[in-house]
Amino acid sequence: xxxxxxxxxxxxxxxxxxxxxxxxxxxxVLLEFTAPFMxxxxxxxxxxLLRSFRLTGNIVDRRSGGELDxxxxxxxxxxxxxxQRDWQTATRGAREAVATLSAGAExxxxxxxxxxxxxxxxxxxxxxxxxxPLLTTETAKGPALKLLRGDxxxxxxxxxxxxxxxxxxxxxxxxAHLFNLMAFRDMRRLLPPLPEGxxxxxxxxxxxxxxxxxxxx
Ligand SMILES: [Mg+2]
Numbered sequence: 001x002x003x004x005x006x007x008x009x010x011x012x013x014x015x016x017x018x019x020x021x022x023x024x025x026x027x028x029v030l031l032e033f034t035a036p037f038m039x040x041x042x043x044x045x046x047x048x049l050l051r052s053f054r055l056t057g058n059i060v061d062r063r064s065g066g067e068l069d070x071x072x073x074x075x076x077x078x079x080x081x082x083x084q085r086d087w088q089t090a091t092r093g094a095r096e097a098v099a100t101l102s103a104g105a106e107x108x109x110x111x112x113x114x115x116x117x118x119x120x121x122x123x124x125x126x127x128x129x130x131x132x133p134l135l136t137t138e139t140a141k142g143p144a145l146k147l148l149r150g151d152x153x154x155x156x157x158x159x160x161x162x163x164x165x166x167x168x169x170x171x172x173x174x175x176a177h178l179f180n181l182m183a184f185r186d187m188r189r190l191l192p193p194l195p196e197g198x199x200x201x202x203x204x205x206x207x208x209x210x211x212x213x214x215x216x217x
Contacts, residue, residue: 003139006115010135011147017106020155020215022098023145023169026111026121028161030094030130034184036087040080053190081117085124091183093204095129101208104217107132108148110141112165141165142172149173155215159207163191166198177214181207 027033038048041059046068049058059068059076068076080087098107109132111121118136125134137144141160149156158169161182169176178198182188194200201207211217 003143004137007135007137007139007144008147011144014108014133014148016150018152018154020105020217021108021149021157022101022105022211022215023108023110023148023156023158024098024132025141025158025160025162025165026109026125026134027088027113028091028183028187029159029181030091030098030109030125031084031088031128032091032183033088034187036089037077037080040083040087041076044076044079046076050186050190053187053192078114081113082120084117084120085127088124090128090130091204093208097204097208098130098132101211101215101217102132104212105215109134110137110144111135112137112141114138140168140172142168142170145169145176146172157211157214159211161187163194163198167195170195170197177211179207179211 024030041048045062047060047062049060051058056070056073057067059073060066061068109130113136115136115138118134122134135144145156145158156173157177157179159179159181160166161180166178166180170178180194180198180200199210201210
């Protein structure tokens, strides 16, 4: 079971597929997040300071210089996701790379965001050339991957920018092939060291080759 009953319900709706499985995060993997979120913040009179790999504590009011508290940050992120179609663009090379991989693998997009934003994200991903099934989760990603893979031993690859999502998947699916990809390069220097076994990729050109290899495509 996924820990999130709504995610489990979404997975149950998918057609059963026995091909190799490729699960993709959305923000910073398929869609740019940080760069457009910084522009969105500017339009709200705020600024993201690249001091550490977190949003809360690093978003300041440009007039007062004061840090926004967790509730204010959550509200800004919610506003951004609500308006994502006005702001977010596809990561360079993502559409072409995933289209090629989709010839031999089941592609599923797994985004950690409130379920209420799923419809808007669906519309936006369709418009940008990502017609693959989209799952939302409000809990850890690992259990969702385990459920998606099903009873078979088919190969699994997972791509995400956030270390704890990659670790969550490794804990749930020990033999999953894990890839870190981050569209906004300046954020990478703020990442904590990644646990062993996670392959860091610079861009979709590099990721696509490595994913095809581990999935046997
Ligand atoms: Mg992400």
